[in-house]
Amino acid sequence: MSINYEKSTTDEQLAPVKLSDDDESEDNNTKTTTEQSTGKQNRSENDDADVEADPGAEAEADADADGEAIGAANTHVVAHHYNELKETGRKERHKSKILYMRNFNNWIKSQLINEYMDLIKQQKRVGDALRVLDMCCGKGGDLLKWEKAFISHLICTDIAEVSVEQCQQRYQDILQRAESSKFAHKFTAEFFACDSTMVRLRERYKDASLQLNLVSCQFAFHYCFESLQQADCMIRNAAECLQPGGYFIATFPDAYEIMKRLREAGPDARGFGNDVYSIEFECNTKVLPLFGAKYRFHLEGVVDCPEFLVHFPTLVKLARRHGLQLVRRSSFAEYFKETLPQGRQLLQRMSGLETIQPYRCDTKDQFEHVLRILGTQRARSVGTLSKAEWEATTLYLVCAFKKCKNSWDANGKPVFKFDD
Numbered sequence: 001m002s003i004n005y006e007k008s009t010t011d012e013q014l015a016p017v018k019l020s021d022d023d024e025s026e027d028n029n030t031k032t033t034t035e036q037s038t039g040k041q042n043r044s045e046n047d048d049a050d051v052e053a054d055p056g057a058e059a060e061a062d063a064d065a066d067g068e069a070i071g072a073a074n075t076h077v078v079a080h081h082y083n084e085l086k087e088t089g090r091k092e093r094h095k096s097k098i099l100y101m102r103n104f105n106n107w108i109k110s111q112l113i114n115e116y117m118d119l120i121k122q123q124k125r126v127g128d129a130l131r132v133l134d135m136c137c138g139k140g141g142d143l144l145k146w147e148k149a150f151i152s153h154l155i156c157t158d159i160a161e162v163s164v165e166q167c168q169q170r171y172q173d174i175l176q177r178a179e180s181s182k183f184a185h186k187f188t189a190e191f192f193a194c195d196s197t198m199v200r201l202r203e204r205y206k207d208a209s210l211q212l213n214l215v216s217c218q219f220a221f222h223y224c225f226e227s228l229q230q231a232d233c234m235i236r237n238a239a240e241c242l243q244p245g246g247y248f249i250a251t252f253p254d255a256y257e258i259m260k261r262l263r264e265a266g267p268d269a270r271g272f273g274n275d276v277y278s279i280e281f282e283c284n285t286k287v288l289p290l291f292g293a294k295y296r297f298h299l300e301g302v303v304d305c306p307e308f309l310v311h312f313p314t315l316v317k318l319a320r321r322h323g324l325q326l327v328r329r330s331s332f333a334e335y336f337k338e339t340l341p342q343g344r345q346l347l348q349r350m351s352g353l354e355t356i357q358p359y360r361c362d363t364k365d366q367f368e369h370v371l372r373i374l375g376t377q378r379a380r381s382v383g384t385l386s387k388a389e390w391e392a393t394t395l396y397l398v399c400a401f402k403k404c405k406n407s408w409d410a411n412g413k414p415v416f417k418f419d420d
């Protein structure tokens with residue numbers, strides 16, 4: 001069986017951007033441009049054509065002689081890594097080489113959450129309950145986003161117990177703040193630690209018949225592609241409590257982009273990277289499997305873990321089994337470009353780009369891409385990311401799936417009604 005991960009995706013570069021209309025004035029020392037250089041894009045029309053194996057058949061290949069599922073050997077390594085990760089203070093974070101990239105990624109998540117919460121709200125009446133599952137919630141980096149989205153109930157779960165505890169503490173802080181501010185929004189929440197690739201989450205909910213409107217899995221979905229069983233379990237967790245019309249949204253590394261960079265690194269390369277991130281394959285890259293295509297991902301000060309390529313056509317097929325229809329797949333570069341017009345002010349408030357003076361000597365190396373794009377235009381300061389940070393953030397994609405309506409067959413199994 002040959003699995004095709006060899007498709008190039010976008011090759012976009014981050015141009016310096018204008019952060020707000022005020023920036024246009026020379027008075028505040030900022031001349032900016034929204035120009036974006038767009039590279040080639042030759043994604044095939046039909047991604048499905050690349051799956052030469054039914055993911056169901058892979059289940060057998062993934063089972064050992066006793067019929068036990070293999071895989072999942074890495075989840076404890078991942079849990080250990082995130083449990084040990086120190087909570088860095090504001091001062092430390094400000095010294096980080098990836099401060100702006102982290103803010104930028106956070107902005108991407110805000111844009112994604114706002115986009116799909118808005119769609120959900122359009123289907124609802126004022127006062128209707130809005131229930132969200134934050135799967136692999138980490139320390140609760142998205143809690144404020146849920147507060148601002150005026151949700152009514154949140155379920156937070158993660159494999160790392162320490163992170164779940166910190167998440168719960170942050171939630172308590174939000175509630176306390178809400179006591180003293182009439183503008184703050186209160187919502188109920190439940191928290192538990194568990195492996196979303198191995199455990200049926202609904203059995204852990206306070207109310208197992210709960211209907212969700214949104215499931216969010218940010219920067220974590222790729223951990224489930226260790227084996228078919230784990231991927232199927234995670235997708236079922238995302239899908240089974242979603243109301244028809246609800247959404248599953250996720251961000252994770254783009255396998256095509258990873259393979260493109262590996263090819264560019266040379267025929268015998270096992271990895272690639274730069275000052276802020278690196279990827280080193282721990283499997284044979286000449287015959288990559290559909291599941292368990294393992295690499296070690298290192299991101300300056302925040303991640304150092306085994307991860308797995310997500311074969312996108314396989315994800316789409318598995319998702320359809322659970323009634324989820326793909327409605328969006330965009331690289332971070334594409335999503336940035338598409339949502340910048342609505343998100344410009346938020347990007348500025350979140351410090352998602354670094355303000356630099358492109359012609360200053362000490363920044364020239366890191367920002368040589370900005371000079372190239374500016375060409376003959378003169379600008380005293382512009383908002384951008386360093387080349388290394390942009391390379392790291394553009395490894396990722398955003399995607400969204402919509403839960404379809406269903407009827408039931410004679411055996412009580414759901415029959416999904418897809419729009420296509």
Ligand SMILES: C[S@@+](CC[C@H](N)C(=O)[O-])C[C@H]1O[C@@H](n2cnc3c(N)ncnc32)[C@H](O)[C@@H]1O
Pocket residue numbers: 075078079082135136137138139140141142157158159160163194195196197198217218219220223
């Ligand atoms: C990069 S962090 C992202 C955290 C959070 N979603 C965010 O965006 O800030 C990845 C998270 O996935 C969690 N994780 C990894 N594998 C998991 C699994 N099998 N089940 C549940 N959580 C998992 C990790 O513990 C970690 O908190």
